[in-house]
Amino acid sequence: MNVYDFTVKDSKGNDIPLSNYKGKVLLIVNTATACGFTPQYKDLQDLYIKYQDKGFEILDFPCNQFGKQAPGTNEEIAGFCEMKYKTTFTTFAKIDVNGNHAHPLYKYLKENGKGFLGDAIKWNFTKFLIDKKGHIVRRYASITNPSKIEGAIQKLIAE
Template sequence: MNNRNVYDIEVSDYKGLTYKLEAFRSKVILVVNTATECIYSEQLKKLETLFQKYKDRGFVVLSFPNNNFDNRQPGSNEEILKISREKFGVTFPVLAKISVNGNDEHPLFTHLKNEQPGIFGSPIKWNFTKFIIDRQGNVVNRFLPMEDPLDISANIEILLQESSS
């Protein structure tokens, strides 16, 4: 799996339509495992702020709802999308609910964790763990759930500048 190209990994949108991350090639991607009933759910608003600030420069946030931690993401994909849009103002892609750890974990999160194991080991510890993927598909950083999304702006800026030069 370590040699797998991130762009070959398939994801599903909230309607269940499947496509490869190839659709986001040449963008800087911030992948976040989300939950609308988590103590960190207000980060969705800050993630939207980042998306609005950088989307025209080739940046995208991908939200992957999950229910791995304390049942913080109940509901169907449609219900999750509605809450994300109406309560938190999210306009970036909200994909289908997945698992981020365990036997049924999504291949994307297996890849992300292999590339950026984290300071406490590979497993995702809680909702709102963030991974940045550069325009070449390299997983370049991992951020803890409590890390404020706005505090990673400098990392995004660097990747956007490096990628455009």
């Protein structure tokens, strides 16, 4: 099993199989638009611009479970990110990452992610780095700025 076995919804409610991303390096992030870490959107976008043509994708999953910091509809959240941070990577539908209603993708990430194995997601902007084969390489805490992951992304792109 790997991340390609899951299907998620985009911000418009369409089913998107993650198998669409086969062969790409992925950074999966649970986000929020009203969080102290929200400015990380800029750093995420910078990475995306730099590496998207080399096979890198960011999968943005808004989550309202932490202090209700992702208010609004899916389309409002996507619009906010595009307008305020000029994001061009895909913002998916809002999901739960913990608890009984946690999305199956996040259940898998938590159970199989290296670093913090099995731990609940602590806050917004937890990041999972995925290799080209759909395997979890590493989990990064919210406080890890996306720019600090760049070397690991470069390495995976080169493999």
